[in-house]
Amino acid sequence: MGEAKKAKAQIDLGPLPELIGYVLRRAQLAAFQDFFAAFAAFDIRPAQFSVLTVIERNPGLTQSQVAAALGIKRTNFVGLLDTLESRGLAERRPAVRDRRSYALHLTAKGAALMRKLKPVLKAHESRMVARVGADGRERLVALLRAVAEGTPKASKAARSRRAGSAAT
């Protein structure tokens, strides 16, 4: 292990440590590692937690709505929901307006699990915030949203300028 660590320090990663995508991926994996460890006892993975959260807060949504809100591909979403359903945590009910689609709901067991997970989530998030500080957290979330949104900053500024001149 000592030798592996030494070797690691001497390895030239070239441009990687400065690339936004690379550093994002390393940070995301580190955050998920903490999540996995914290939620392992409940056998809940990050995407499953997100889906349960959206169903809990918005009972009756269709599969497409939940998948779109979370940016999960439809094919992945179906498998994910199958698992939650077979574990008795969520269920598909025929939608009232459109009998061809399903409305998603938590089961009583799913709702009970979500209550149990709240302190686990809180502790996980506290550990994440501890890594960057409270101020760092705010800045980080804002920057990450800008990356996720994908709108170039320059054109946002240009849009505000246009909006400003239109208002005058």
Add this chain to the structure above:
Amino acid sequence: MGEAKKAKAQIDLGPLPELIGYVLRRAQLAAFQDFFAAFAAFDIRPAQFSVLTVIERNPGLTQSQVAAALGIKRTNFVGLLDTLESRGLAERRPAVRDRRSYALHLTAKGAALMRKLKPVLKAHESRMVARVGADGRERLVALLRAVAEGTPKASKAARSRRAGSAAT
């Protein structure tokens, strides 16, 4: 599409948009999406690019060393390298010191590909930087490193204080 967008805006994501792990994942997927599109013509995915970069910069490393440097699990790494080798981009040669392990090298074809990819990478990174601005990029990378490192900020500060008081 208009209706899907409207519905999306009304969906309550609860605590998700404030969770570091969730926002990290959304940003990482967005960054990778840009990478996929840019590198699709070369059939190169982010992890493959990282491995080729490390082999290019450090010819002769073992599989374990490259995998450890990039934080890739050994099982995933073997498949990844098999693909690069079958495409004639990288090769395993018996290591000089330890005949049981392999030293990794780019082939001439792999080296030529890396030269072709440099402007593609540069353009991809420019689009990422455009989303947060040059200052934002620096702050983002520093914050992401802190998340990836996983050391609580408080204990870092405590360490500096201890180091400071030891020096006085």
